[in-house]
Amino acid sequence: MAQSSFIDIITPIMVGPSSSHTAGAVRLGLLARNVYDASPHKVTFRLYNSYAQTGFGHGTDKGLLAGVLGFAVDDKRIRHIFEQPEAKQIAYEFQYLEDFNRHPNAVDFIFEGDLNMFVAGDSVGAGEVVIRKINEFSVKFTGKFNTLLLVYRDVPGMISRVTKVIQEKNINIASLHCDRYAKGEEASMCICVDGELDEEILKLIEGIENLYLVRYVRKLEH
Amino acid sequence: MIEKDINSFEQLYKACNIANVSIYKLAQTREAYLSEKTENEVREIVKRSLEAMKDAIKSGLNSNELSLSGMCGADCERLQKRFQRKPALFGNTFEKITAYALATSEENLRMGKIVACPTAGSCGIVPSVLVAVGENFNISEYEQINALITAGEIGRIVSNKVALAGAVAGCQAECGVASAMSAGAVCQMLGGSNKQILNAVALALKNLLGLTCDPVCGLVEIPCVKRNPFLAIHAVTAAELALADIESKIPLDEIVDALEQTGKLMSPTLKESSQAGLAKTKTALELEKSLFKK
Numbered sequence: 361m362a363q364s365s366f367i368d369i370i371t372p373i374m375v376g377p378s379s380s381h382t383a384g385a386v387r388l389g390l391l392a393r394n395v396y397d398a399s400p401h402k403v404t405f406r407l408y409n410s411y412a413q414t415g416f417g418h419g420t421d422k423g424l425l426a427g428v429l430g431f432a433v434d435d436k437r438i439r440h441i442f443e444q445p446e447a448k449q450i451a452y453e454f455q456y457l458e459d460f461n462r463h464p465n466a467v468d469f470i471f472e473g474d475l476n477m478f479v480a481g482d483s484v485g486a487g488e489v490v491i492r493k494i495n496e497f498s499v500k501f502t503g504k505f506n507t508l509l510l511v512y513r514d515v516p517g518m519i520s521r522v523t524k525v526i527q528e529k530n531i532n533i534a535s536l537h538c539d540r541y542a543k544g545e546e547a548s549m550c551i552c553v554d555g556e557l558d559e560e561i562l563k564l565i566e567g568i569e570n571l572y573l574v575r576y577v578r579k580l581e582h
Numbered sequence: 583m584i585e586k587d588i589n590s591f592e593q594l595y596k597a598c599n600i601a602n603v604s605i606y607k608l609a610q611t612r613e614a615y616l617s618e619k620t621e622n623e624v625r626e627i628v629k630r631s632l633e634a635m636k637d638a639i640k641s642g643l644n645s646n647e648l649s650l651s652g653m654c655g656a657d658c659e660r661l662q663k664r665f666q667r668k669p670a671l672f673g674n675t676f677e678k679i680t681a682y683a684l685a686t687s688e689e690n691l692r693m694g695k696i697v698a699c700p701t702a703g704s705c706g707i708v709p710s711v712l713v714a715v716g717e718n719f720n721i722s723e724y725e726q727i728n729a730l731i732t733a734g735e736i737g738r739i740v741s742n743k744v745a746l747a748g749a750v751a752g753c754q755a756e757c758g759v760a761s762a763m764s765a766g767a768v769c770q771m772l773g774g775s776n777k778q779i780l781n782a783v784a785l786a787l788k789n790l791l792g793l794t795c796d797p798v799c800g801l802v803e804i805p806c807v808k809r810n811p812f813l814a815i816h817a818v819t820a821a822e823l824a825l826a827d828i829e830s831k832i833p834l835d836e837i838v839d840a841l842e843q844t845g846k847l848m849s850p851t852l853k854e855s856s857q858a859g860l861a862k863t864k865t866a867l868e869l870e871k872s873l874f875k876k
Contacts, residue, residue, distance in 0.1 A: 371697065
């Protein structure tokens with residue numbers, strides 16, 4: 361059986377009041393920010409189900425915005441995030457919806473700016489989160505591993521070309537998730553790795569043909 | 583050589599006996615090995631949590647700011663005022679434990695910085711007992727860290743069987759486990775043996791089986807905040823009994839099994855979904871209505 365750690369029981373240090381509705385919201389925001397990796401003009405947050413119903417009392421809206429702005433889960437300024445100078449530099453909007461096909465704690469981030477992007481994720485309990493969708497692609501990563509995200513033209517050999525670069529640097533792949541729009545059109549790849557991908561590896565990967573988007577999303581501090 | 587594969591309290595107890603060490607020592611050696619850190623690095627992480635706990639108590643004692651919902655936040659101030667007028671029946675340590683537990687829990691709901699130990703809703707229990715007993719019985723920081731490691735190891739072993747989440751097993755798995763962790767921490771600080779520590783955990787946990795999670799308006803406020811000081815004192819009761827060599831007739835691992843079974847049998851309406859219990863009382867429904875108007 362996988363060995364658990366007592367450190368998990370006596371951490372994280374976080375701002376309250378809820379690990380799923382506050383700390384989880386910040387962590388989802390942080391991951392979405394790293395996926396977007398640019399300065400948005402506007403962010404629209406769509407909160408679903410329990411996030412929509414009890415988000416007000418849990419500061420879920422504040423947590424999501426704080427994450428997108430790069431605040432850590434234990435930053436006491438989150439309570440007054442709307443008054444922070446960082447929050448005044450972008451436009452943002454919150455929408456509250458019900459959709460029982462979605463997770464009880466689901467959220468969409470709609471980024472508008474020089475690049476437009478849609479990111480969706482769930483807060484799955486105890487502060488753990490999963491990013492499920494980027495634009496129209498399904499993905500799956502949790503912020504527990506350093507993750508390489510790729511959007512590319514669906515041509516034969518793409519997975520082997522990318523994983524070859526990673527393997528040649530002797531880095532282990534923890535999980536691999538692929539999805540595509542239609543044969544020969546856009547596809548996505550989500551690779552969680554043990555260890556770090558350095559500048560050199562990322563350069564090599566960026567050099568591969570038919571790639572539209574490359575993002576290296578670092579794991580979240582616990 | 584210390585045993586690394588420890589998933590039950592019986593394994594823990596045996597491994598400590600073979601190595602002739604305390605629970606905290608075994609846990610810290612094991613953690614260092616598994617996370618490829620030195621024991622000092624592991625203790626440094628624990629120290630950060632301990633310091634954050636003390637900071638939360640300090641901020642909480644000095645604030646009466648209400649939560650976002652406005653339902654809670656000023657009770658720690660009330661309690662401190664009463665103790666200034668009239669000391670508690672059970673003395674200063676009782677005053678500190680109850681005040682520190684409320685201080686931390688209120689700090690949590692006003693979006694202050696706390697340690698989720700093991701969860702945010704139960705965040706006042708371990709710190710209140712640890713810090714109050716630490717202060718009043720001259721327990722060094724080194725020994726407080728030992729006690730927090732002991733508490734963490736207890737929580738870890740329970741969590742191997744039951745997720746520490748109200749939605750999975752009710753409040754017995756959140757505040758209940760926090761109280762059991764605290765009972766073990768107090769025993770460790772007061773020089774209890776490994777056997778006494780595990781009996782304290784057993785006695786605390788056994789007497790909280792069946793505790794449901796029925797938060798009013800779905801928020802971590804009612805009854806969570808006031809439950810923290812109650813279960814902090816509960817932990818001390820368990821520790822006192824265990825230090826007198828009173829044993830739990832049911833072994834700790836079997837109590838954890840009972841907790842898991844009770845959690846499974848508990849109606850989903852009583853597991854953090856706010857569909858029954860306190861959450862559906864007349865007053866709770868009125869509170870819900872007035873909140874949603876805002």
